[in-house]
Amino acid sequence: MEDDIEELPSWVRPPPEGFVAEDLDRLPGLPNHAELIDGSLVFFAYQTAIHSCAVYLFSSALQHWVPEDLRVRSRMTIILDEDQRPEPDVTIIRLPGEDAPDRTFYWGKDVILAIEVVSRDTRSRDRKRKPLLYAEAGIPHFWLVETETGRLVVHVHELDPAAGAYVLTGVHQDRLKLTVPFDLDIDLTDLA
Known part of the structure; x- marks a missing residue:
């Protein structure tokens, strides 16, 4: 059963100080059109x-x-x-x-x-x-x-x-x- 659990990307857990602007270009697998508001990642619906x-x-x-x-x-x-x-x-x-x-x-x-x-x-x-x-x-x-x-x-x-x-x-x-x-x-x- 544990083999069916998909590993979440590391960026799902923000660093204690929050993300910074440059992180949007560095985080692997980040969805398109992500934005950073107040140090938090924000994603868009369709x-x-x-x-x-x-x-x-x-x-x-x-x-x-x-x-x-x-x-x-x-x-x-x-x-x-x-x-x-x-x-x-x-x-x-x-x-x-x-x-x-x-x-x-x-x-x-x-x-x-x-x-x-x-x-x-x-x-x-x-x-x-x-x-x-x-x-x-x-x-x-x-x-x-x-x-x-x-x-x-x-x-x-x-x-x-x-x-x-x-x-x-x-x-x-x-x-x-x-x-x-x-x-x-x-x-x-x-x-x-």
Whole structure:
């Protein structure tokens, strides 16, 4: 009977001080799209169709609007500090040089916009914890995308540097038309 018990990977038991950002690149057999929040490994449930469509919509639409000195990336972790390496659904980054093809993360200081598409298993982290982490890291723009109704609702936030927190600047449903962080106009109903 004991022969049927599968050996668990060593990383199932965290070190006493918690994991650090670099561990995501070193732990063997770690599932894809793992993130580090407060020194703990976090894994994702299977993605729903609407979540996938929303990530694709923002990734592809933003490519059209993003200025030449910025880049759109999806499902890449960002290192905010030693024990914080979240994975936003979409980010806009300032790339201070050539992008290495084997890169596994970006630095929080280079992120202009972090977008989280809320799903059932991530709603508490996306709505509460991650905005705090992104604000503490000084990321100037944060969008929270809700999908519960089957339609996209985008809550646009800007960082108030004096308060060190995000301020809601708008809620958008059918169309997302903004002038910051750059001019853009996205049809939120185009989920096909």
